[in-house]
Amino acid sequence: MLQVTNIEKSYGKQVLFDGVSFTVNPRERVGLVGRNGHGKSTLFRMVLGEEHQDSGTITMPSGYTVGHLSQHIHFTEDTVIKEACLALPPNEDHIDETYKAEAILHGLGFTNDDFERHPSSLSGGYQVRLNLQRCSCRSRTCCSWTSPRTTWTSFRSAGSRNFCGPGGTR
Numbered sequence: 001m002l003q004v005t006n007i008e009k010s011y012g013k014q015v016l017f018d019g020v021s022f023t024v025n026p027r028e029r030v031g032l033v034g035r036n037g038h039g040k041s042t043l044f045r046m047v048l049g050e051e052h053q054d055s056g057t058i059t060m061p062s063g064y065t066v067g068h069l070s071q072h073i074h075f076t077e078d079t080v081i082k083e084a085c086l087a088l089p090p091n092e093d094h095i096d097e098t099y100k101a102e103a104i105l106h107g108l109g110f111t112n113d114d115f116e117r118h119p120s121s122l123s124g125g126y127q128v129r130l131n132l133q134r135c136s137c138r139s140r141t142c143c144s145w146t147s148p149r150t151t152w153t154s155f156r157s158a159g160s161r162n163f164c165g166p167g168g169t170r
């Protein structure tokens with residue numbers, strides 16, 4: 001039904017797929033598991049035709065359509081750090097509080113290099129983390145979300161006690 005043959009895909013020097021082939025047959029149910037940023041959504045985008053592989057082919061029988069629930073989030077700024085700073089509470093004494101956004105981002109696994117990246121170039125999992133940063137900055141008393149355990153673990157190490165009240169938030 002879905003035939004993927006020898007695909008290769010890179011973003012710059014980052015190689016995501018190097019000669020990957022597989023077939024999904026009728027009535028098969030397949031789960032794709034991998035660490036954040038390792039290419040799961042990119043594979044789906046290629047299957048959907050939203051992204052082109054560098055080489056190889058992806059074929060389906062004519063007349064088949066693919067349903068898709070997107071993981072990605074709408075951001076308005078062109079860098080991660082600008083997007084993160086949008087969430088800082090109003091600052092009446094006008095002291096630069098970018099460091100607060102940076103501290104939470106670091107705790108969530110972002111590096112300094114990531115701060116200048118376009119938010120839409122992040123993997124879906126990191127987009128969720130950026131959204132989590134916005135949530136934690138906006139609310140000092142309560143923050144709720146549905147997210148994998150790894151994200152919660154990262155959030156707890158993000159210094160949430162400092163910015164969200166004693167004991168962090170749940």
Ligand SMILES: Nc1ncnc2c1ncn2[C@@H]1O[C@H](COP(=O)(O)OP(=O)(O)OP(=O)(O)O)[C@@H](O)[C@H]1O
Nearest residue numbers: 011036037038039040041042121122123124125126
């Ligand atoms: N348009 C883009 N430009 C540059 N790099 C990109 C772009 N889209 C994705 N990437 C990078 O490609 C890698 C794979 O991203 P992808 O979204 O496919 O990961 P994923 O496995 O779905 O991750 P997650 O589990 O976090 O959803 C990531 O490092 C991401 O930063």
Ligand SMILES: [Mg+2]
Nearest residue numbers: 040041124125
């Ligand atoms: Mg993804």
